[in-house]
Amino acid sequence: MTSTIRLGFVGCGAITSLVHLRSARSFRDVEVVGLADPCRAALERAAQIVPGAPHFRSVGALLDGAAPDAVVVATPSGTHAEIASAVIDAGIHIYLEKPIASDLLSAEVLAARAGGKDIVAAVGFNRRFHPVVLEARRLLGAGAMAAIADIRTVFAEPLEASSIPAWKRHRNTGGGVPLDLASHHVDLIRFLLAAEVEAVGGELRSVFTEFDDGALAFRAGACQAVVECSFIRPRADRVTLEDNTGRTMEIDRIAGTLRLDGRPVRTMSLAHTWFRAVVRPGSDPSYRPALRAFLDHVQGRPCEVPSLVVDGLASLRAVVRAEALARGSTT
Secondary structure (H helix, E strand, C coil): CCCCEEEEEECCCHHHHHHHHHHHHHCCCEEEEEEECCCHHHHHHHHHHCCCCCEECCHHHHHHHHCCCEEEECCCHHHHHHHHHHHHHCCCEEEECCCCCCCHHHHHHHHHHHHCCCCCEEECCHHHHCHHHHHHHHHHHCCCCCCEEEEEEEEECCCCHHHCCHHHHCHHHCCCHHHHHHHHHHHHHHHHHCCCCEEEEEEEECCCCCCCEEEEEEEECCEEEEEEEECCCCCEEEEEEEECCCCEEEEECCCCEEEECCEEEEECCHHHHHHHHHHCHHHCCCHHHHHHHHHHHHCCCCCCCCEHHHHHHHHHHHHHHHHHHHHHHCC
16 A cells, blocks of 8 residues: 555545535545545535536445545445445455445455455444543543443434435334444444444334334343434434443433543533534544554555444344344334
C-alpha cells in the first residue's frame, strides 16, 4: 500500500454526500478516484463535493476504470450483499454500510467470501466511535458497574411517509426498522458488554411502511435486552443499562450525554450536539473516526475496526432471527 489510498464510492446518496465524501476529502492520505451510482442526479450532487472524480454507473465499471485500493459501499440495504461481493472478489478493501445483507444466507456467504481474502472488510457501525459510547465502554471495562442485568434501548428516526425512498418501504428490498435501526443497537450491546446476543422475540408494526415500528427482545448471557425502534416516534437514540445492584447508566446520543445513576459523567456541548443530531444528522461525530479507523487499518496501523465477517454477521443474525420471531406478533 502506498502512502495515498485510492478510494472509490459505490452509492452516492445522503450518507455518502453528507458524511463520507466530506470526511474523505479532509484526509490528506486519501484520493477519491471514482463515484458510482446509477442515478445521474446523485452523481452530480456528489461531484460538487469532490469535483473531478470520475463517474461510473456500476460497481464493476468503478473497479475496472478507477483501480481503487478501497471502496465505500453505501447503497440501499437490499443491494449490499451483491455489490460487496463484487468488491471482495476483486480483492479490494471494503467499508460496507450496515446491514451487510438483508437476509441471513446472503450475509453468511458474504462473510465467508470476505474471510477468505487478505483484505480489510469493515462494517459501518459508526456508533461505536461516538465519544459518549467510548466513555461508557471504558467505564464498564473499569468496573464502574456490576454485572449488567437489563438493557433498554430506543432508536427512533421519524421519517415523512412521502419522503421515504421506495426501497425503504418494503422488507424484501431491505426496508424496515429492524435492519435500518435495530442493527446499530444490537451491535452496541455486543460492543459494550463484549458478549454475543441471542434473539428471543419481539413485536413489529406496519403503520405507513412495512415494519416501521416495533421492539425486539434479546439475551446476552444473563442480561435481558429490549431494542425499541421506529420511523414514526419522536427522535431518540438512547441506551440504558442496569446492573444487578440497581445502578444505571444512560447513553444518549442526541443529547450527547452519559449518566451514571442519573448524574452526568460526560456532556458534550448542547448547541454542538443539537446541530449535529437534528439539523445535520449526517455530521454526527462518530462517522468520521469510523471511516478513519478503516483507512488506518488499510494502511496497516493497529486499530479496532468493526468487522464485516464477525460483527456485521453477528448483528444481522440476531436481528433477522428476532424479526422472524416477531412476525407472529405483527399488526
